[in-house]
Amino acid sequence: MSDRIFGAFGLVLALVYAWATLQIQESFLSDTVGPKAFPLIVATILGLSSLVILLRPDAEPQWPALGRLAEIAAAAVVMILYAEFLPEVGFIIATAIAATYLSWRLGSTAVQSVVAGIGISIGIYVVFHLLFGLSLARGPFGF
């Protein structure tokens, strides 16, 4: 079933892709092929392969239970928040929080994960910023 849904999704993707390609504004100075031909070929093969996936699905993969899916979604949300707030609060604080969360969800105890989070954050800061001079996000406190 998963493969059938995946194939159907691929077909829709191919159609949307082809439609979006046809919306490309061509400039009056174009080469003989133009900017549309290649994406259209890609969309065609994408559609064909999706059709094959849809018609000849593989065995069902092992999907995790709902709780585990929520776990992944929650981790993704934390990462998104991290990306958004990184420039605001600075590297060390944002990274320590995100790393603590991930470590906690992978099974560390509360204390362990806080130690791991702060350790990872300061470790990366020391090695990459102080030692190698890589520019990291500066927060209001300058780190």
Add this chain to the structure above:
Amino acid sequence: MDIFSSLADGFAIALTWQNLLLALLGCFLGTIMGALPGLGPSNGVAILIPLAFSLGLGPTASLILLTSVYYGAMYGGRISSILLNIPGDEPAMMTCLDGYPMAKKGLAGEALSLSGVASFVGAFLATWGLILLAPQLVRFALLFGPAEYFALFALAFATLGGVSSTNQAKSAFAAMLGLGLAVIGVDTQTGVPRLTFGEVHLYDGIDFLVAIVGLFALSEVFIFLENRHGAASADSDKVRIGRITPPVRMLKQTTPTMLRASVVGFVAGVLPGAGASLGSFLSYAVEKKLVDREGTFGTGDPRGVAAPEAGNNAAAGGALVPMLALGVPGSGTTAVLLAVLLSLNITPGPLLFAQNPDVVWGLIAALFIANFVLLALNIPMVGLFTRLLMVPPRILMPFVAMVSFVGIYGISGSSFDLLLMIGFGLMGWVLRKLDVPLVPIILGTLLGNTMENNLRRAITISNGDWWTLLGSPLAIGLWAVAVIGFLMPIIVGKALRSRMKRDAEGATID
């Protein structure tokens, strides 16, 4: 000789203190990454590219660092195969078969040091193979016009899944997804934005580094979260090893095996669509046919350890041949190395040898240096590396995630790229679940623009005649190989796959 003077120049470039230090660092990091389950060579090189790039290293220096990581990861993969029966990376799968039984017999130290020597022999011979073969291939590649290049790219995509690919439709889907992503951005020839949906951040196109790090490194983090696999796979008993040098008798016994396996592995590496995993499988299978008279393979025969290790390291060297000479990588890790070159503004291919001989020969010299460094690191320090198996993923995986973020943020300094990377991470997780290979996606985003440009150039030259794509015997030949390579797994793949699986399972159930 021409080759030797070029090689001497290469050594002159590579033998500076900075480069030696980078080679040492790369080998060390690479071995660590290969040894840790969940961080393979592709992952390892992928998270380090943005760093090497934003540290402002020159092209030769970055290449030396990252190819050392690549070779190092190939060495490191064997450690957890032998001690834990868990391959550290995919090519090290075959090493489990005899390595783990050897460790159970109390010969862990011998197995580790012997496989270190075998890795060295394989990689060393393959580097010579690279020196001899790549210039020949370059001469051949100079005959290629745009139409032939287009066909060559098609061939690379068609054969990427390899003979053991499970579902060619999914490989094709992945390749098209990659090519489709590469189209996004301002068209290089006419200057019109394509498929950007008005998002200014997309006008430059999607940075392939974002895609690579997201698909490889972040999706791995999601996999670990899904399984809540946080505990270390080894405890202190399992990493105890005895002596750290191989007995001379064992070396003598395995020398012919190493030499044969290196040749088999190298050939498998050069051929499109094979890569290191098949290289190690083939060399193991060939050795088993040739020398396993008493049926000791699979029960801890040292030759069964030497063969796949020499084979996969030789294949890793062999895979560099098409990548450097043609600009078309044949495996996942070489695709990531291609990304390194492209992000340094170096286009591999025949012209690279003519225009940037310093890069090519510096790289080759660096491979030799990396090899010796790895041998020197791996024999005496193997005890240290085995201890790494005790690092629990609940510390390691957050670290990997954060380093990925740091690397991408270091390049662009934009939150948009970070969000895109998270998107790729989630996509990578779903696609892995559905058994869709990720390497064609990477290759597509890397090669998409070059492929399209070659297509358009070919057709512009012929005044709009699409038949020019089949206009020369060479092009027809390439297309024929592409079609055969794509159809072959459907026909013979099933038998080969079940054989690989049976052999692998034979070792784990005992």
